[in-house]
Amino acid sequence: MSENTIPVVELSDQSPCGGESVGQWDPNAQDDRSLDSPSRRTFVQNSAAGMSAASLMGTAALVTGSDDADANTTWAEHFQGNYRLMSDEEKAEALDRLEKRYSLEYEKDVTVDGTEAADNVLFGYALNIKKCIGCRRCVKACVQENNQTRGDEQEIEWIRVLKMEKGEFTQEKLKDGYPGEVGIQVGGNAYGAVGVVLEGEHYYEPDKVPEQDSHYMPIACMQCEKPPCVKVCPVRTTYREADGPVVIDYNWCIGCRMCIGACPYWARRFNWGEPKLPKEEMNPDTHYLGNRPRMKGVVEKCTFCIQRTRQGRYPACVEVCPVGARKFGNLLDPNSEVRRVLATKRVFRLKAELNTYPKFFYYVD
Amino acid sequence: MKKLQISAVVLLLLTGAPAAFSQETTECFESRKGASEVTQKEVSPGLPNVKCSPRTGGVLWWGDPYDGTQPMGEMPIEADYSHGEAVVKPRESKLKLMALCGVACHNGVFPPVPKDKNPRALNMHKDVVPDSLNLQHGRGGIWCLDCHHTTTRNKLVDNFGNEISFNQPQKLCGKCHGQIYRGWREGMHGKRIGEWASDGKKRWFVCTECHNPHDVQQGDRNSGFAQLRPERAPILPKGIYNTDHEGHHGSSDHQDDEAAKH
Structure with a gap:
């Protein structure tokens, strides 16, 4: 195997750009x-x-x-050509x-920005899972900002909020999940046997949130340092930018949806139909790799609002969160909010065992 | 003289209310419903100051995060936030009776300053404190004048009897909630909008923009943040007509039901 066949993703682990390393792929x-x-x-x-x-x-x-x-x-x-090249x-x-x-x-006057990553910036995100009330305002703010398709036919939302049961070690529940008379149990977890575990509800519709005995888990793209979606892309249209976000050149996407299968976080969405974006709702401040209008048959995902963050502004979901559960900043700046979270709070990353190294951290006070 | 003052206040309230209703404006709330309302307008051609959710009336998007703000002034800052620019939205304009309360009713003479600290039922302000004998803050340990200035009622009060502006409630809340206050100063607790850089310009949300100081316990919920109406759930995928599958993961009963349908 010659050097020419080294996948881009491995190169990008060493050099954040990765772009220059793939000259042999110049189409x-x-x-x-x-x-x-x-x-x-x-x-x-x-x-x-x-x-x-x-x-x-x-x-x-x-x-x-x-x-x-x-x-x-x-x-x-x-x-x-491929935008990177x-x-x-x-x-x-x-x-x-x-x-x-x-x-x-x-x-309207639409601007398509091409601002490149700034030096010494690596975007990171932290979410206080204890504070989240499940109001879904982040979900809708994201749609306002990022020009997703909307309507009754087809609706794309990059963030999904899961409602989950609050775990508790009560006397009755202590034995759940352990084998009874029938032998060894497979699956399940510490509080629930495999058949009765409430894994999370997407479609909860109460009058008021948060509900009693519930907690909420918002999930979007984790902007992995080792993104499985990038590894599988056959046309290398999705890649990790130098400041961290994993982006897609929609024009080069062939719609094979391999990345959707590879993503362990359900973060990617596919435009099955012709996207519907009303003129008056369209956000004219766009970035080539971010929220510019997409076409039918391409994949899209969260980019940490690249059109905003490259201009210094917080992502839309951070700003809208009414409980201030979302923190965003530069992982290379020791004074940034996200670094403070990492330094002072109890933090975990979703599915850390997969070695995807997300730059999205969940924390509790 | 006193009667004249009161009737003037009543007249103002009566004439003020219909004028507010006659205007065709979109009002939505930023963080706390009923206390952080903002009126939709254009900040520049085609750019609204906020975009609101048609379903819940919550602000979803800020066209200009600094609209209507002013410098935080002598913000008590620790660490490196000192070189960032901090702005806040003044709270006083959100308080309905603010313009009058310190001069008309609570002018330092009328009504007289309370003689003791035994809480009594309030005939006024039931819109703000519905059950004044059962204040949902401090679990019986505090009463009105621990936070409100005794004579200057359009001000809050610190531990030494000095006035605190309603625009800087953090100085008051920090009297008891020191840990939270410290977290807020460090940019951990609470909400900021604007620039993400640690030395960037941010609009800081102050305590009362999110928490209701008169109902901070929220009854049995024991939570500082009031419940909100959520935004709409995602639409169901094609071919799925209800959400019965949720909460029944792997349940054999459910699978049998599904099999029977087909």
């Missing part, structure tokens, strides 16, 4: 492989190799035989194209 490079496998993309790469995106736009106008800006931008968008000019062109198209489509 714009004309090599023998593309001649051997005449797929759609390699065909395009051959014909587009050596051309700038601008000249590609010209080609697009010729091929489509129209001057329609919308049609041509779509054409150019279709043939752009684009040059700065190509990125600027891609952002510009998208801004024009979205502004037309949503009838």
Whole structure:
């Protein structure tokens, strides 16, 4: 096995960027492989190799035989490279194209940001699981911010809040989970036998929260340092950014949903249908890797509100939490809120045994 | 003279109320319902100050996190938050009777200063303290004038009898809740919005923006935070019509039911 076949994820463990290390995967490079496998993309790469995106736009106008800006931008968008491998000019062109198209489509001034990760920043998140009251305002704030599809047909929410039974070591429950007369028990836990465990409710609808004897567990992307979703992506469109968040280049996503299967935290969502995003509800401040409108057939997920956090602002869910259970900050700054939590509170990471090294920490006072 | 003052107050209250209802505005609450209300408006063209939940009336999104705030001033700061900019939203504008209470009814002469500390039923302010004899704070250990200034009723009071502004309730609450106060100062307890950097500009939420000081025990719940109406549950996946499966994980009875249906 040669060095060329080292997966990106392993490289990214050493260098946070990982981008430079995958030169051999440059889809714009004309090599023998593309001649051997005449797929759609390699065909395009051959014909587009050596051309700038601008000249590609010209080609697009010729091929489509129209001057329609919308049609041509779509054409150019279709043939752009993997975002990580684009040059700065190509990125600027891609952002510009998208801004024009979205502004037309949503009838407002949409900005598509491409701000790169800042030096000496590694985003981390902490959630006080004892404080959470399960009001789901984080869920809805996230939708307001991140332009997810909405409506009765298809609704995407990046955060899910699980309602759970409060555990207690009462006399009656002490024997639950231990084998009775029938032998060895498999599954279950300390408080409940396998058949009767209430694992968590997604769809709870009481008049008021928090309910008696319940606690709540919000789950979103854990922004793993070793993300299983990145390992399985066959087109390497999802990757870990230098400041921590795992992001997706939606344009390069082929919708195979391998990452959804790989994620142990149920953090990724798929656009099964054409996304519905009302013009008046669309958030015009977007980032290429974050909340820009998605298309049908791509995967999406929490990015720690990359469009906000790269501009210095807290993520939307942190701001909205009415009980202040959510903390966010720079893991490399000893004075940040999240570092203080790590230093002074009792902390755990979800499914730590999987060695995914989440940058999302749960804590109690 | 006293009667004149009271009737003036009543007149103000009567005329003030209908004016508030006649305006077509969207009001929503930031953290504590009934005490952190904010009116929706545009801070710049196309950018609202807040986006509200149509279902619960809670603020979901801030267009400008610093709208309506002022510097925290002489914030008692420890550690490195001293080089960050801290702003707060003044509380006094949220208190309905604030403009009047210190000059009209509680002007230091009328009503007279209480002679002893035995709580008595209040004829006024039942909207704020529904059962004044059973104050839901301190479990019988404190009463009104442990927090409210004896003569200057539009101020709170510290341990030495000095006035504390309603805009800085943390100085009052910290008298007893020192541990929480310390956690708040360090940025652990409570809520901040704005910039995530430890030296960034943040709007700090003060105690009474989240907690109701007159009902901080919440009865049997024994929790500082009042119950809220939750946002809507996620829609069910296609082909699933109820949530019966939840709470029955692996239950053999349930599986039999499912099998019988198909």
